[in-house]
Amino acid sequence: MPQHKEQKSDLSREEAIDRIWQLAEDIDMCMFVTWDGEYTRARPLSARVHRNENAIFFLVNAESAKNGQLERFPKVTMAWSNNSSYKYVTISGHAKVTNDRSKIEQLWEKTDEAWWDSAQDPEIRLITVAPDESELWDSPGKMVAVAKMVMSAITGAKPDVGDNAKVEL
Template identity: 25%
Template sequence: MADQVAVSHDVSKLVEKIKDIKIAMMTTIEHGNELHSRPMYTTEPEEDGTLWFFTEKDSQKVDEVQQDRHINLGYSDPSANTYVAITGTAQVVTDRAKIKELWNESLRGWFPNGSDDPNIALLRVTIDKGEFWDTPSSTLLRAYAYVKAVVTGERDQPSPDRQSVVIPS
């Protein structure tokens, strides 16, 4: 039987799930057909779901995004059993005012010249679709799922608050 997954148009659910997870695995398309993933630091997500990442203008990921704007982001917080997958489109932004607005001094390790570094760019990600799995780590819930599977032969079906597809409106 196929999974029954709730669909929502409330992107704030995704933002809430990832707001405290700072590192995402960003996957772009390399050479037209190969996937290329790397960890990226996410600045504070905007309420509308827009995600921002600092990068270098001359980086490989910028070249890849300019060839194909489709990207995937994977967020996980195993300690909270929270997992989020986002499909979106990326755009390279070199707006100096936006760079200064989003600048955080902890980024200086990657950009020693600060927010005025001429090689800084931003990747602006617009969410096309996202999916989250938010499974409580409760021993009781896992025991319930196990007993249900053994007794009935059925697996636990997450409720919409634990698994949902989000498609921004």
């Protein structure tokens, strides 16, 4: 596994990891990016973030192009974005598609009824991602970030608009 230089941040490695997991859980919807052998493909999915299992889960349809892509190319990237507060997280890892009915039942939420009748729907599959690296961009908020960028434009100094950290998970 390649070693990545951790970025300059006021956060310790442990604080960055905590913040990454928390933001991914809080933001929920992510862009789930796969590779099809020619292009990257991204689609929005609701993430079930379970740090205690070191896993991120997704409920998906059995007949989906992404499932075939994951069989051939299991490395994925997930990107969470909270534009209103300038908070962003990416997590990369290895994904696997299964038909784990017990886990699907455990992860089932009322909102899933928009896509399937129940957790017993035979068309549901489970994608499990084991994360291995992540990056965080965490601003103190839009107003502070904008003010710092304006001051930077006036003074010519580079703005410090929050924490950026790249860590292995």
